[in-house]
Amino acid sequence: MPLSPPIGRQHLHTRRVVCQGFFRDDGLWDIEGRITDEKTYEHANEWRGPLKPGDFVHDMSIRLTIDHTFTIVDAEAVTDSSPYRMCGDIAPAFRKLIGLRIGGGFHRAVRERLGGVQGCTHIVELLGPVATTAFQTVSSKKARDLNRAHREKTGTLPPKDPNAAPKPPRKPYMLDTCHSWASDSEVTKRWVPHFYTGPDAEAVRAAVEGKDVEMEG
Template identity: 35%
Template sequence: MPLSAHVPRQPLHHRNISARGYKRDDGLFEVEGHLVDTKAYSFKLRSGERLAGEPVHEMWLRITYDTSMTIIDAEAISDAHPYPGFCGEITPHYRAMIGWSMRPGFSAKVRETFGATKGCTHLTDLISVLATTAYQNLAGQLPSNPEKKPFPIDGCHALASNAAAVATFYPQWYRGDAPVDQSGNGDQTNP
């Protein structure tokens, strides 16, 4: 279902973020993100003119990780940015993620390490997109353990352990007060 109708308007800015997940032939996994910002009009930066449709920002980030969500490698590239010779200098710093685990506490560590003047705002924003893509990338790739609480439970409002969705799809993990149908009609694998 699309958003409601909008009033007439003129396009100004377009940010396109794509994220893709892969399983490598060596058994590791990768997520790759691409961010592109363009304007619908030409404008001047201190570093020169940008034509309409020409990228103001174009950045790539790849994270290689294993089944435990531990980062094995990280690579950042900045192909377009407002301050050539300066913005792209920070990209090697993103290798600091090597050895980190994309588990609870990861986002705080990202902000602490790459926030404000310690990183590039756009590359740092891309990390959170890739972290969630990394989880989705593993869905269905690993054997499920029926004794272990599925990752998505308590990760969002719909899958709070006391929510009706958990009662319906994951009845053994339901912690609410309402009676539950123990049939477990839903898919028991992580989404």
Template identity: 45%
Template structure:
């Protein structure tokens, strides 16, 4: 369902962010982002003279190569279009993200490594979205690995079933409306973690 009809208006600014997740032949995963900002009018720029309609003000790339434990093995950034000549100097600093794990505290750790004057605001902002894409891209791969590890452990145990570890509450519960602990989705997917329905009063 589209948004409601807007008032009469004129388009001034476009930001396109393209995010992709790739499985590599070597078992690692690449998460790539491409950010492009354009305007619909010409405007002056100190270093470029002027920026014309449709000409990128920002045109930036970022790739995170991760393993299935969501650890960043390598990070690479590139800036094709920037408002200032100094901006591309920040791109190599994003290699400092190698070694970080995507998970709780990720945004704070990113700011410690490429925050402030050593980084780029636009590249930093897209990293939070890349982290979500990393989860989405690796979900089935991590599940497949876990099933294979369990099957191998059972085989090594003479084919006897192994005791299962106590289940942990899924981290998705409570993160959005759909995953309301008292909601229908949680009752269907994780009945053992469902909470009583809320009574409207």
């Protein structure tokens, strides 16, 4: 359902954030984000001169390369458009992200390394949706299939141990992060019943014991 019809108004500003996730030929993952800002009217910029409607006030991008543990192994940031000449000078500082793991405490660690004058406000802000894009990319069945095929091709997939005990299911990263993924919701009950906490949780878990389900979301 769309938003309700607005009252009369004038469009002044547009911000766009686009994030994409890629599986690389070397078995790693590239997560890229781009943020742009533009005005609908001409305005002056002391450094760049007059900016026409649609000219980017900000156009900044970042690429994080991560491994299967969500650890950042490479980082590259660029500034293609900015209101001040010196904005792009800070882009190399984003290599400080190398070694961080996307997960609990990630945003706090980012602020410690790149907060305030140590970084760029817009690229730091962009790291929020980039991080969630990483989870959306790596957690899909398609991604797991690509990763397994690569490991089989390169001989890095460990052989199965027929005597090994089955691994317990891992807690999904999205559990209790929103209304739909509350631990007692119908979504959790359907897709990750092992972590369901509703009133019929015991019966639900017993009914699906040993069943592998594919998550959505």
